[in-house]
Amino acid sequence: MKDVVTNGSKADVVIIGGGVIGLSIARELARRKLDVLLLERGRFGAEASAAAAGMLAPQAEADRDDDFLRLACASRDLYPEFAQTLYEETGIDIELDRTGTLYLAFTEEEARELEKRYRWQKSAGLEVEILSAAEALSLEPKLSPEIQAALRFPRDWQVENRRLIGALVCAAQKLGARLCADVEATSIKIEGKRVEAVETSTGRVHAAMAIIACGAWTDLIRFGEGDLGEPLIRPVRGQMLCLEARPPIVRHVVYSLRGYLVPRRDGRLLAGSTIERVGFDKSVTVHGLREIIDHALEIAPEAAALPVRDSWAGLRPQTRDGWPLIGASEAIEGLFYATGHYRNGILLAPITGKIIGSLICGEEPQSFTERFTPARFKIK
Ligand SMILES: Cc1cc2nc3c(=O)[nH]c(=O)nc-3n(C[C@H](O)[C@H](O)[C@H](O)COP(=O)(O)OP(=O)(O)OC[C@H]3O[C@@H](n4cnc5c(N)ncnc54)[C@H](O)[C@@H]3O)c2cc1C
Incomplete structure (x- = not known):
């Protein structure tokens, strides 16, 4: 049955955006038995995630040894297990190629x-x-x-990113996540500095947690009557x-x-x-x-x-600083960001899912991941 959103729908967590980042998070949270609803304005993965070349190449692109390189290498190193478990969950081979x-x-x-x-x-x-x-x-x-x-x-490897999207959709759904295509999130309703609901093109979804994973369109999400402030992405x-x-x-x-x-x-x-x-x-x-x-x-x-x-x-x-935005909002309880992955979203999909999963489940994240939190910008 097709997942739909109507007025009065509920979820533990609403993910806004069904690219590789939103889908990786949906799968990770569903594995952790949360009630997840993902909203995708168009088709799953049809934007940057389908356009990508699928390179998992943190070293080839690195000019220095910094926290970004550590994050990227950590995510790349998750890929063999990520590919294997996705295959076990779905039967889809994401064609991880380790030629170099x-x-x-x-x-x-x-x-x-x-x-x-x-x-x-x-x-x-x-x-x-x-x-x-x-x-x-x-x-x-x-x-x-x-x-x-x-x-x-x-x-430094490569993966077939369009097969990866198919595998993530299939895995997340099998694990119990509800994935809704053709539903646009328009705003996040905040009540007393907490997330209360997400307004969509087909009705309001009540949820105490919302994750912004809408890539290049991040700044178009509104907060009640307001917006994010200075353009972020x-x-x-x-x-x-x-x-x-x-x-x-x-x-x-x-x-x-x-x-x-x-x-x-x-x-x-x-x-x-x-x-x-x-x-x-x-x-x-x-x-x-x-x-x-x-x-x-x-x-x-x-x-x-x-x-x-x-x-x-x-x-x-x-x-604005070229690094991804992964983590919890300091100003609003229940609001999380997983966006701004620029040239490396395919590479960073496994670790982004893990970081957000750990934060939502109250686990201690790896220390170097703190460099990527939204606290470095003045945003909601
Ligand atoms: C030509 C090219 C080559 C690339 N090559 C590589 C590569 O080799 N390796 C690599 O790691 N990365 C590569 N990238 C980068 C990578 O594609 C991106 O970093 C990654 O796809 C970002 O994923 P995302 O899920 O954040 O964004 P997207 O895939 O763009 O997904 C965001 C989704 O959110 C949806 N959305 C937006 N607003 C809303 C809303 N209000 N409500 C509901 N849904 C909404 C959109 O429809 C979209 O599907 C490349 C990118 C390009 C363009």
């Missing part, structure tokens, strides 16, 4: 940058290998002969090109400073992406595709002959 990630340098300056990254990551105890051009080409013969050097991150458009590569031209996820290629098990090859601040416009543009194609061909010139299968764009949710 290559990061290419095309100039001497880029090679020096990679060497720096290699040195600090090694001394931080992270797994990373430095490769000559010849070694990189022996691993991936279809890469450009122009490369100067490369790093290999054996623990801005949308950052990312365009993606999907090619058909049978047989595959690369096995690893491959990055350069400008773009990336992600090979999928079924022969798709994703080429990404752009970083554009254009509001809520999800258009795919000629300019965006030209940029992506140039960067893809720099990595692997043979991609020029591949058929184009699809293209799309999604809106990454970015906070």
